[in-house]
Amino acid sequence: MSSRMLDLRDFEMSELDRNPPRDLPYHAPHSRLVSGPSSEMTNEEGTDSEDMETPVPTKTATHPPPNIATPVLTKPIIHLFLKIRVRPTGTICELETTDSVLIGKLIKDVCQKSGLNQPADHYYLMYNGQELNVNSTVGESGLINSINSTDENYPELRLKFLHLLNQSPHLATNIILTTPEELVYRELFEIPYSPTQEQILPKILEPLIKTIDRNKSQSPKISSNLVSMPVFTKQVIDDLPTLHITLPLKPNEFDSNAFMQCLAADLAIDRNDMFLMSIQEGSTKYKIKFKADISLNPEKMKQIAARVNMIALPSSKSTAFIAQQKSLDNIEEIPKIEANLDGISEIAHLSSSKTLAYDDINALLSLMQRPAIVDPPIWEYLIQKSRKISIGILHAFQTSEIEYVIESMSLVHNEEVYHKYSKCTVDGEEKILFHGTKLHNLNNIFGTNFKTFYTANPDHIHITDSGWYGQGVYFSSSPKYCATYAGSTPNGIMYLICSLIKLGEVYHVKDMSYQGKPMRTDSDTHYVKVNHSGHPINAEHSFFEEFVIKQSEQILPLYIIGLRQVQRFVLWRDAKITNSENSNVFTQMKGRYSFNIYGSETTSEALAVLKLKLADPSMQCVVVTNGADNGKHFAQECRKIRVTxxxxxxxxxxHFHQQWATEISGSGQPPIQVTGGSNSVFTFISANFPS
Known part of the structure; x- marks a missing residue:
């Protein structure tokens, strides 16, 4: 266990049930816990469970006879000689220590002896596939067992992911690093305790938010200001037909929404049938997409294609709009509007292979529209924020049989909700938690800040049950568990709402005695450990967490992440995966493919991901590996997991690696290809993952 919170990596649990009872969970909170009643004591004689407390066992003190000295037993100190691999330098650090030294102190010693230039708390120590607790001793951690280990099983010092992001720009944007590190969402998302308005709603975003709100399509509408953030995987909406418009005007010379009204009239559609995905300055350049019922209808798109050719004509409303802005009476003097519609040839294919509902596609378009010019500092801010959120979410699913890609990501900007949260008098720990839901719930969630999702709601709308652990709003510390609660399916988008929560007084519920009942009057949050199906368990390991929140004012939504199930991924094993050597290759791969690319530094981590995800017979995978670092052994182990x-x-x-690749393939297995060119890698992936 890490000193920072349990993660699903600690669990030897297979993928969660596909049909769980409800939304959420895991990680024990640091808030004040009030012990709850045990299942054996609940209401056996009609006693109200709220008045019952778990009895605290008493112990009678025993004392030695007078004048007889009590012997003090001391545990002998064991001296150890450890070898630790230092991944940042690629070297082996040999040092002498004792079994009583704390792991945190050992990390400092390794950093000092290895000459590392970053603070010791930027690193963590991994052994036997787990991150070691800095507050455990060397003896407690099991490092004594590493003394006679082979080189590949040495304990390893690694740079924490948050700091690794700064030196490896392709991480999170192009590849997902598989790591045993237990990520702390508060640190990763850079959300401090008792955050100020500037830390949650940066002023740098205010001009962008105002412009987006003025120019965005209102269909469908979500009752909050949202700022779409970059998504680094190819998205479903990328293949939809796109209208590119170049106007002979500068962005500050006209009302963008007024022009869109004119354009809609020329195309004989409604303004809200179009989504302004981006604006670039110079001569103003628009990138426009259409609602699903238009984009995926070949006849409608043919009609639009014919009308696009008429936009530049003097008789069009768009041309008249330009003339008005330039105060020109002679229509012939107006510079022409450039219009180009691409993606038409793909419509038939998109229509026949479509798996998402029209409403899901329209919601993605709405969430990802960015109808404003984004200044470089703001764009860089959004990229870095998106990187950290992406890795935080996808890291949780690397131990899941179900594979997800991020289809949308939005930053929530709502000053009214922030002010209610900041004035909320609930004291105690603040925690990043998640709520999983579907599209039809989003507007109600953001319109009332979850109030219609209380299980105490008298109309019982927008809730899935009466509240197993009390009437309130349910959250979880585990995105993976939230996905099961939301009932994600291969044909839809599941949304994770990441929120900052004031826990206040936390009551530890241990059974279902509060099912359908109000929460305790002396608590702000009910906390319960549950198994994969949502039932309460009493365990130190292998559990998830549910948090039941009493008041809407305790909840501050931060981000909305749209996730889609996929049945394929790429696994890339290379000890130098964090280096920038292959960053251009990774960038090209991300631009081509709508699935995740996992990067593993070690054979053991790569095989762990492969074994878990390929437990699903329908899951497809392509393995890319370097030849070094015992590539032959790695390939053989991959084929043991799935021979094909x-x-x-x-x-x-x-030439060298082709020899052993041919040897393995000669045993009746599919050929292993060997190449020195990145284009061959792309061709290989595309051949195995046809569109």
């Missing part, structure tokens, strides 16, 4: 898994070796010494 496609493998390509990307290396410099093609």
């Amino acid at each position: 898994v496609p493998i390509i070796v990307f290396c410099s010494n093609v």
